[in-house]
Amino acid sequence: MVGQGGERIMQHYAMGIDFGSTTAKVVILDEDGEVAGSAISQKGAVSDEGVRIAQAEALRQAGIVQSAVGRVVSTGYGRRMLDIADRTITEITCHARGAVALVPEARVVIDIGGQDSKVIAIDANGLMARFAMNDRCAAGTGKFLEVLARAVNIELERMGGIALEATETVSITSMCATFAETEVISLLAEGVTTPVVLAGVHQSIANRTVGLVARVGKRDPVVMTGGVAQNVAAVHYLQKALETRLIIPEGAQLAGALGAALFALDDLRMDEAERKKTLQGDRDIDDLVAPQSCAPACAAKQVKPIVFRAAPAQPTETPHGRA
Numbered sequence: 001m002v003g004q005g006g007e008r009i010m011q012h013y014a015m016g017i018d019f020g021s022t023t024a025k026v027v028i029l030d031e032d033g034e035v036a037g038s039a040i041s042q043k044g045a046v047s048d049e050g051v052r053i054a055q056a057e058a059l060r061q062a063g064i065v066q067s068a069v070g071r072v073v074s075t076g077y078g079r080r081m082l083d084i085a086d087r088t089i090t091e092i093t094c095h096a097r098g099a100v101a102l103v104p105e106a107r108v109v110i111d112i113g114g115q116d117s118k119v120i121a122i123d124a125n126g127l128m129a130r131f132a133m134n135d136r137c138a139a140g141t142g143k144f145l146e147v148l149a150r151a152v153n154i155e156l157e158r159m160g161g162i163a164l165e166a167t168e169t170v171s172i173t174s175m176c177a178t179f180a181e182t183e184v185i186s187l188l189a190e191g192v193t194t195p196v197v198l199a200g201v202h203q204s205i206a207n208r209t210v211g212l213v214a215r216v217g218k219r220d221p222v223v224m225t226g227g228v229a230q231n232v233a234a235v236h237y238l239q240k241a242l243e244t245r246l247i248i249p250e251g252a253q254l255a256g257a258l259g260a261a262l263f264a265l266d267d268l269r270m271d272e273a274e275r276k277k278t279l280q281g282d283r284d285i286d287d288l289v290a291p292q293s294c295a296p297a298c299a300a301k302q303v304k305p306i307v308f309r310a311a312p313a314q315p316t317e318t319p320h321g322r323a
């Protein structure tokens with residue numbers, strides 16, 4: 001990019017945006033692939049404002065303005081709605097890349113978000129081998145938990161802890177969130193306690209996810225990403241059902257945005273290599289040029305995990321009140 005005075009503006013940063021069904025996530029990487037800024041905005045279903053808020057917060061953390069970002073890749077439910085993105089990449093591809101960047105030894109990634117749940121098998125080179133996905137109905141997703149939290153009048157953030165107070169569970173048989181809501185209300189009316197009902201709700205999520213894991217083949221280590229990884233009961237019942245300990249990295253909800261940012265960084269490096277090639281004319285500069293299929297190669301070579309040093313800031317103040 002060239003500034004008004006003709007100077008070249010250095011665009012050393014890469015941005016990944018995960019425009020999710022429930023939250024917007026942004027990760028900014030510097031040219032060394034270190035996380036410079038990240039943010040999650042809870043603005044509700046596919047919200048432009050949510051993206052703007054998360055973007056502004058991530059830029060603030062990185063101490064830069066948008067013009068310092070050379071490449072933007074978007075992913076997630078609303079990825080095609082973002083003018084700012086240079087290209088879009090599917091959620092599965094970005095989640096696999098981001099999860100492996102966080103936990104390089106991962107062999108299975110379970111991502112449970114607001115609107116879908118996905119299980120991705122990772123091969124020994126850190127590349128996606130197979131995946132299974134549920135995006136047809138809310139059962140087994142974060143939306144299911146949101147609906148049932150409302151039904152029992154408990155905040156989403158507290159429902160996992162309350163479920164863990166139960167010493168037994170009850171079977172929730174309804175596959176659909178709407179029918180499950182009726183079932184939960186009936187159970188409460190019959191005198192089943194709230195912790196027991198919630199234990200049943202989380203067990204139901206776990207059972208559905210185990211079905212997806214079976215489709216790709218269970219291999220350890222298993223990494224969990226997505227917003228539902230913050231729900232202690234979802235994690236507990238999933239661990240029990242899979243008979244394995246789940247690895248939940250710092251920044252688990254940001255895995256998709258991180259994957260997108262890593263693809264943006266590949267593009268940025270490719271741009272830079274092309275620029276150097278042009279500057280150096282016909283000289284032999286093969287060693288400066290990134291491989292054509294850089295993305296899979298980079299993912300495969302990754303041995304050191306990318307670290308989110310602290311939980312990403314969740315901006316709460318918006319121009320129109322609280323997010």
Ligand code: ADP
Pocket residue numbers: 019020021022023024076112113114115116141142143145146156157158160226227228229230231253
């Ligand atoms: P998407 O990418 O589809 O927007 P996310 O990966 O951000 O979805 O996950 C959203 C889901 O995460 C919500 O539906 C909710 O169930 C769960 N979630 C988000 N924050 C929390 C929290 N603090 N505690 C428990 N669950 C949470």
